[in-house]
Amino acid sequence: MLDIKFIRENLDTVKNAAKVKNIDFNFDLLLDLDRDITELKGKVQELQEKRNSHSKKIPKASAEERPALIEEGRAIGTELDAIKPSLTEKELELRNLLLQAPMIPSPDAPIGNDENDNVEVKKHGELPQFNFKPLDHVEILEKQNWAEFEKIAAVSGSRSYSLRNDMVLLEMAMHRYALEKLQSKGFTLVSTPSLAREEALVGTGHFPTGRDQVYYLPEDDLYLSGTAEVQLNSLHSKDILSEDKLPILYAGYSPCFRREAGSYGRDVRGLIRVHQFMKVEQYVICKNSPEESNKWHKILLETSEEIVQDFELPYRIVECCTGDMGTGKVRMYDIECWVPSEQKYRETHSCSQLHDWQSRRTNTRYRDNDGKVQFVHTLNNTAVATPRTLVPFLECHQQEDGRVRIPEKLRPYLGGAEFLGK
Template sequence: MLQIAQIREHKEAFATALKKRNIDAMPLLEKAISIDENRRSLQTQLDETLAQSNQLSKQIGGLFKSGKTEEANQLKEQTADLKTKSKSLGDELNQAVEELQQLLYNIPNIPQESVPAGNSDEDNEVVSQHGDIPQLHTDAQPHWELVKKYDIIDFELGNKITGAGFPVYKNKGARLQRALINYFLDKNTAAGYQEMQVPHLVNEASGYGTGQLPDKEGQMYHVGNDDLYLIPTAEVPITNIYRGDLLEEKDLPIAMTGYTPCFRREAGSYGSDVRGLNRLHQFDKVEILRIEHPDNSDGALDAMVVHVKEILEELELPYRILRLCGGDLGFTSSLTYDFEVYSTAQEKWLEVSSVSNFKTFQANRLKLRYRNADKGTELAHTLNGSALALPRILAGILENYQTEDGINIPKVLIPYCGFDKID
């Protein structure tokens, strides 16, 4: 969430920057300033009214002590009027505060200068490409055929139990899934990320804290009776560990990782892009998150990108890195790098990770601050990334490592799997 003080100071610059998202934000920014001016005026009136009421109360006490009952009662009538006025001003003030809050909740983060302009994922900037695309045998198949052939993932069984988008992993498919999770966690903890196990449901405050609400409310599964949400990513519960906290500067950075299942309704998704593991309603993901000093967050983002690169290189999968354009940038992000693995059997790139810097956007929602010895309390910066999302990584492995007599396992995963081939 943007800070109203910054909006007032940088209105023109913010409006220009938000044009990269293809948004004419000036009306929203001006409305926010107008509501805030009204809020400040109401606050001043309320403070003055309360001060006047307090002053009269002191006078009334003195008059009663002096035996001037009639004068005291006359002033009491004035204080009654002031109390009525105070209540009315307080109600108006609360309404203005809520109106401003809801408006700010719906203004996206400011893209960094390096974010390219663009309308959709077709305008994302390819930063680099790595690895050789393998040459497959003539009868190579996409992963949704391979999993049936080797009986390792059952989409129909998942459909029977729950519905489309909830696959059942079986036999070596389940073991490979578990191996990937353990491998990702080991890589992350070795790099200094503290492992966390967190709830898979969150309350509304947590959803607002990281920006999933109200932006993605329709994409989240909601448990109505308890007013809880199934998490779309571990980012939500892990980042909210520090909601409302005041950290010491010496405590930064804080680096965390966690494995969770993720739940997304993916309403409106259809076509070849959702086939097999390409898009699911429930999937597994290992996340990395950082809380950083503002001076260090850009460098931390670069380090996270390098970390994900190392994992993909150890898996020996062909991949590329994209810098997302303004039109494809997530609501809360100021800068995002996407990682895509090439699916040789599908002849397309599959997104497997997004690594983002949110600057103070989430921290302002979370009221996540640190104590700066020179400047007092300041908002921290938050970052997160997938290291990694499993479905499309698994699809990439199955398709790129397939041979005529089975599917080889990447060397780095063999110790975790206990087998070197699916046949």
């Protein structure tokens, strides 16, 4: 969330941010509300001062003067009471608008309209070459009895899946490996609930837009979140941390849920777009410094690269353009792993820096070494998300005899097995 004072003083900059992010934002309404609120607050202050001054006259007034003064005081109070609902309503409307105001993207971020304008910055690994007809991930899973799709869809609805046997163990191995790697790098491991209150989703920026992607439980007034970032971002809501406690590094492990609204007919096969998944999320709270944010952005990206390399998957890194990065992002990279059956890279990790866009929403601050209170910066990146990562993993490591090879780094988590399957 941007500060209204910043918007007033940098209107052209914020308007340009909306333009390059393809966000339709009503700046005229925002400025009108801001002006109305300023005027109403001035009127409230004026009336309060008048009432206070007036109330001091009553004790000194004669018996004959007192009734008129009391009535005049009541009239001032009535006028105040008439203004306050309008002020409250306009302040709420202004806040709702501010929650949708775009963060200023980095000047180094590529300008573009959508994912087609993202810029490839790195490729790593050799694409697999098969001397046999390779299977796609669904064919591999069904051949080995590693997943079930049709019957579980009848029970749980479309875009559901049920992993079986070795796939359950492989999924757990991937997450265990990622968690141990992050712990070795100083991250605090956190298992987070999937349930979250509305204010937590507002805090990350998933709300007020994005409601159509989230499952809602009306009887409990709770939501199912699509990432542990939602809970981790609100753990220090309203806190004033000390600078020596920063950075705070969290590795959040949780079941995640996403409605995938608007994606019907797209990527419906197998494990690609499902409603429920497991994820280890990297989350960083650091000092209010672009240099510090850049440093941690690089570290988060490199850590995910290490994991993908240890899984021995060919991948590329793309920098997301302004039109694809989202409202709150300052800069964003995706890691995309190679899917042989589709002959293309698919996103498996998303690495974002948001500066103080989230911390202003949650009012998370720190007192620096000079005693100044500042909003923290936040960053996040996927460490491992399954079953998404299983798609390139199974397809890239399949063998002619139907088995799937396990990279050396994962074998200790699977009893030393070099291959899975028959």
